[in-house]
Amino acid sequence: MGSEDTLIKPQGRVLSTLESDGSRRWLTPRLATGKFWHARRWTAYILIAIFTVIPYIPINAAGDPIVLLDLIHRKLHLFGFTFLPTDTVLLALLLVSFVLSIFFVTALLGRVWCGWACPQTVYIEYVFRPIERLFLGRAGVGGAPREEVAAWRKIAMYAVFAIICLHLANTFLAYFVPFRELNSWITSPPWKHPAGFTIVMVAAGALMFDFVFWREQMCIIGCPYGRFQSVLLDRNSMIISYDETRGEPRGKGRRGACYQGPGASRRVELPILNGSLAPSLTALAPAAKPLGDCVDCGLCSAVCPTGIDIRDGLQIECVACAQCIDVCNGVMDKVGLDRGLIRYSSQARMGGDKQRIIRPRVVIYSVVLIGLLSLLVTLVVTKKPFDLDVQRNKGMPFVVEPNGMVGNTWILKLTNRSDVPQTFALSIKGRDDIRIAQTNDVIHLDPGQVLAEPVQLITDRSNYAAGHIQTTLVVTEGTGAVREKPLLLLGPASGGKIEDRQEKD
Numbered sequence: 001m002g003s004e005d006t007l008i009k010p011q012g013r014v015l016s017t018l019e020s021d022g023s024r025r026w027l028t029p030r031l032a033t034g035k036f037w038h039a040r041r042w043t044a045y046i047l048i049a050i051f052t053v054i055p056y057i058p059i060n061a062a063g064d065p066i067v068l069l070d071l072i073h074r075k076l077h078l079f080g081f082t083f084l085p086t087d088t089v090l091l092a093l094l095l096v097s098f099v100l101s102i103f104f105v106t107a108l109l110g111r112v113w114c115g116w117a118c119p120q121t122v123y124i125e126y127v128f129r130p131i132e133r134l135f136l137g138r139a140g141v142g143g144a145p146r147e148e149v150a151a152w153r154k155i156a157m158y159a160v161f162a163i164i165c166l167h168l169a170n171t172f173l174a175y176f177v178p179f180r181e182l183n184s185w186i187t188s189p190p191w192k193h194p195a196g197f198t199i200v201m202v203a204a205g206a207l208m209f210d211f212v213f214w215r216e217q218m219c220i221i222g223c224p225y226g227r228f229q230s231v232l233l234d235r236n237s238m239i240i241s242y243d244e245t246r247g248e249p250r251g252k253g254r255r256g257a258c259y260q261g262p263g264a265s266r267r268v269e270l271p272i273l274n275g276s277l278a279p280s281l282t283a284l285a286p287a288a289k290p291l292g293d294c295v296d297c298g299l300c301s302a303v304c305p306t307g308i309d310i311r312d313g314l315q316i317e318c319v320a321c322a323q324c325i326d327v328c329n330g331v332m333d334k335v336g337l338d339r340g341l342i343r344y345s346s347q348a349r350m351g352g353d354k355q356r357i358i359r360p361r362v363v364i365y366s367v368v369l370i371g372l373l374s375l376l377v378t379l380v381v382t383k384k385p386f387d388l389d390v391q392r393n394k395g396m397p398f399v400v401e402p403n404g405m406v407g408n409t410w411i412l413k414l415t416n417r418s419d420v421p422q423t424f425a426l427s428i429k430g431r432d433d434i435r436i437a438q439t440n441d442v443i444h445l446d447p448g449q450v451l452a453e454p455v456q457l458i459t460d461r462s463n464y465a466a467g468h469i470q471t472t473l474v475v476t477e478g479t480g481a482v483r484e485k486p487l488l489l490l491g492p493a494s495g496g497k498i499e500d501r502q503e504k505d
Contacts, residue, residue, distance in 0.1 A: 031142035034326025055174030247294035464491030
């Protein structure tokens with residue numbers, strides 16, 4: 001007995017992209033140009049345009065784009081605001097809000113992101129597959145070629161794909177590298193910037209692998225979002241559904257005709273035994289059910305970009321692209337039946353219950369999301385254009401000069417968070433008897449510059465009657481922004497005893 005005979009063979013495909021023998025099932029979906037397809041096409045074109053121009057539109061005086069994750073300088077520029085690695089709370093709020101928004105949208109609209117806005121779907125369905133259909137002779141129709149495709153057509157197709165992937169790689173990198181630097185990478189010879197050239201080529205190769213070879217397997221195998229459906233969706237979430245009550249039993253023929261396929265009911269003779277001369281009576285089995293509206297054309301499977309049959313129910317491979325809705329509506333128009341056999345609906349509505357939009361998880365998601373976004377916006381808007389940190393210098397807490405003056409030394413750390421040079425002035429709030437021993441009256445910082453230097457606060461020994469002085473250091477930025485830092489100055493008490501006190505921040 002061979003090893004193949006001992007294996008348990010599956011009843012059907014384990015994945016929609018695998019044949020029964022485990023080989024790759026290459027999908028060449030047909031095209032259904034209905035109202036949803038046209039709406040998705042315009043959405044895709046708008047998203048592609050936005051994705052392409054965002055890294056090149058300056059939004060502030062420094063010329064930073066709308067979105068830039070500057071890994072080299074460890075900065076995140078987002079809609080005119082700059083986030084630094086020290087903005088842990090802000091970055092955490094931003095990340096949690098993004099994740100929670102995915103939960104909220106999925107609970108309401110299902111996988112609408114996957115079918116309408118995901119870059120994987122947008123570029124495959126509205127860039128790469130249209131080009132592929134053009135070169136393979138299936139433009140406007142889709143499906144597998146009916147004859148062998150000339151080699152030059154395939155070579156030309158892959159050359160166009162390579163050019164597009166190079167463009168996408170450069171555009172993608174523009175979100176991580178300032179466009180001025182990226183432009184120098186593009187216009188100068190590769191040997192002048194080998195690291196940048198390598199990054200571009202690796203990114204282009206990865207995109208080529210994804211959009212040309214991996215394709216729908218990214219949605220089915222690589223992306224975890226499909227697996228999250230089981231916990232993010234509920235019976236009231238919007239999904240693409242097949243109306244089984246209306247469509248079954250499916251079959252070809254005149255609507256209203258009785259179903260004659262396997263399992264159909266039929267008239268039978270039942271012998272009734274009531275003695276040796278009992279008559280034979282005729283009983284009628286349950287009447288055969290008329291054919292449903294599904295004509296079993298199989299087009300809903302033929303147009304599916306992930307290769308599933310929507311009539312099998314909710315599946316993790318479904319990306320809610322609505323191609324099956326468009327093609328089914330077209331078939332219903334041709335056979336004179338109502339549209340909507342396949343439609344956007346929910347499990348609750350398809351089961352005969354009323355769909356509830358307002359439900360506990362939606363309310364919880366929305367309340368928490370509004371709270372997080374409100375807190376994030378408040379912190380971002382009220383955040384000063386510079387950071388201030390003051391720490392007591394190590395060593396002696398204070399020094400008594402021969403002239404009777406007492407000095408407390410602090411380490412002042414200033415960070416210019418803005419994209420323009422800034423000037424800072426130091427002062428003591430409400431105290432004329434405390435001066436700052438500083439060589440420069442004004443501190444100048446370049447954009448993003450961090451300054452850490454000692455600052456000594458000096459006052460007369462007679463002010464330390466209790467051994468300490470509570471005061472406030474004020475830092476004023478040139479545009480008027482002010483930050484204050486409470487400080488506890490230590491010194492000799494009236495009796496000469498030094499109190500060991502800690503700074504209160």
